[in-house]
Amino acid sequence: ETAVFQTPNYHVTQVGNEVSFNCKQTLGHDTMYWYKQDSKKLLKIMFSYNNKQLIVNETVPRRFSPQSSDKAHLNLRIKSVEPEDSAVYLCASSYRVGQDTQYFGPGTRLLVL
């Protein structure tokens, strides 16, 4: 049963464009995450929000910015995409920070031409 929703599923764009990805969870969780998964399946945490507060902000290029309107939504904007941004972006949520199971969305696959 899907409870973490991501849109779009796929996005193809050109270098220099701006893209936005949306994530919504219906589990009532307090914490949400954005991960980047590259072509080798390597999973890297990018950002984490707890109750709309940014709590984890890894070293990512400044063109990436998360946006949270409420604790059920966490969006990701990439301003001026680069070829190395091509990846699958996974959103996840958990009841509390760190210690709980994370529930992952289906991912958004980004291809930058």
Next chain:
Amino acid sequence: GEQVEQRPPHLSVREGDSAFITCTYTDPNSYYFFWYKQEPGASLQLLMKVFSSTEINEGQGFTVLLNKKDKRLSLNLTAAHPGDSAAYFCAVRGTGGYKVVFGSGTRLLVSP
């Protein structure tokens, strides 16, 4: 901060064989451990969550071992079948900060 190393990156076994995946971590006070499974084209799903107090954890068709002395977390798929073909990720919650640190993943292929 916590660092997690997962081995092997690729594993190929025959149906009915065991598949063994190991993660080593650095923070001796880590207390939550996770194994996730990612089937082809799908997202990650939890296989098992383990607390630091339990060293042997039995699941359906697999066992998770936690060796705190060696700081090693292992997943043993007993009698693997083709449906087990997937990427497997360990994750460890250390004591510093809020992060759960993921291993680099193991791609398992189980052939008939």
